[in-house]
Amino acid sequence: MLTYIIRRVLYSIPVLVATSFLIFTFVSISGDPLGRLRANPNISQQRFHAIEHSKNLDRPIVVRYGYWVHDAVTNQFGTTLFGQRKIWPDLQRVMGHTLQFVLTAIILSVLIGVAIGVYSALRQYSPFDYATTTISFVGFATPVFWLALMLQVVVVNIFLKWHVRVFYTSGLSSPFPGHGLHWLMDRVQHLALPVIALCILGVAGYSRYMRASMLEVLNSDYVRTARAKGLIERRVVMKHAFRNALIPLITLVALDFGAIFAGAVVTETIFTLDGMGFYFINALQASDPYPVMAWLMVVATMVIAFNLIADILYGVFDPRIRYD
């Protein structure tokens, strides 16, 4: 197992190198970071070339890639193109914020989704099953931006009508959130809506997936064997069916965990949350290539890492899979 992990980590190195090169190339050729300067009539041709030279932007792309890698490794992705703002502290901050609410959302959706999926499968074609199936389809079909806006509308209306502030509709915290429990309460009130929005979509997906997986296992021969042994139904379901039905879900969830680090671009933008997705959109709009590249590298690394974790977990839960 350890050899396998080491081997996989070593394999990841060339993958990351190739990824970094692709990221650098594609981001570099996708826009002109000096476009606005170029279009500015107050900046002379000479002055423009001096700036371009000082930022190494007149060099061939491979050379610039070398500079960038050097900067990324020795200087934590360096600074932004203009303003000389350090990238890494910003990334760390937004990653922390994103983790707070996307992690909550994903854990909640897995728990609720699995519970609903298992129960639906056990009571196939019951009113509960039909109801959750319908709600899941609606959840699937709902665009997240609409859902987020509707949640905001509802909360705002409650406030206008009864003057009760249930949840906040934007931002991470109030200007003076206080300390300890007050701070936590304030954070929960701020993050509740985005978490609910993401959860509805997540639960819709996981519950359908779990239901299908559980149904397949419940109809399998070994579940019949377990019943034929005279086991009580609870043990048949929990010990024999549930664990087998979880195996395909584990891969899915582990891969979703990797994608967490990308944040939720739409949700974060609507709720103005200072998270990964919001950061990415802002960097793109500022047409500053370096934060975009740094962001892409972090996300790519996480996706690769969680792919490995998914494979390891797979081996833990399924004894048929052995890595050596």
Add this chain to the structure above:
Amino acid sequence: MPEPLLSIRDLVVEFSTEDGIVQAVDGISYDLYPGETLGIVGESGSGKSVSTMSLLGLIPQPPGKVVRGEAFYKGKDILKVSKKELRHIRGNEIALIFQDPMTSLNPVLKIGAQIGEAIKTHHPDEKDDRIKERGIQLLRIVGVPNPDRRYEQYPHEFSGGMRQRAMIAMSIANSPSVLIADEPTTALDVTIQAQILQVLKKAQDETHAATILITHDLGLIAELADRVIVMYAGKIVELGDVHTIFESPRHPYTVGLMDSLPKLNVEEDWLRPIPGQPPSLISRPPGCPFHPRCFLSQGRVRCREEEPPLRPIAGTAHLTACHFAEELEGHTGPLVESVGAGV
């Protein structure tokens, strides 16, 4: 004759499908006596598995449903007992061996855990090390080499034959009075089949269980069974002891089954299948279910219109469901020699 151990009367099992209601088992009755091996033969879809699985509530419900019938085991109708009582019977009094050992064992649990669980469920006070001891002993009985090590392994570390041995070990764990083996050798290759046959015999000796052997393999029947039930389209068409059935079959379907076996002593270019297809169990033809494929019927009106009841032949225990069974008088089965050799 001794008191029957298991007594099935007029069992009807239906499955509701999109195309209509399938009568998988259509009013069958039979008895199982202590210590005997009762073979049930028939082609795929003849209801031979469903007729036994439904006794223990192991058919998927819905779509399956026991519509009618009684199944007396030790004086109790097990089709009507509570779930708790049924659980007590399953794996303890009546145990099952399934067809496909590759899929019938849970892939994520150790063999030992699966055998141990079978014991623990019915003997909850038994200590864990005693259970393990018994489990290893069971593996030894069914001929699994290195049972101590094998007990701790997962099913995927077992070969097909070894898995079926483990399956048999699991089924005899609580010394059941009835053992139901549903096509126990079908999924195995021929050399392994012979070994599993020996293991089955050993398991019977060990438990003195009466056995219901469900198979489409007439060779297996000849080898193991004392009495035979031939099923066709959810009905029993012939019932008798194994010698009688093989020596003088009295139902044209049984005759056809035996004729379709390849013969080792005669040079033949072609197999001789029974012409036609089994009838759809949704819209049964009136009359005898076998008449469209029957060589004996020859278009006689009675076969088309009147359903033949299961009746004894000349007052013996040999039953047939054919109007014209007497016309098969003198017809001997092709397996007479091999039966003589095998039994």
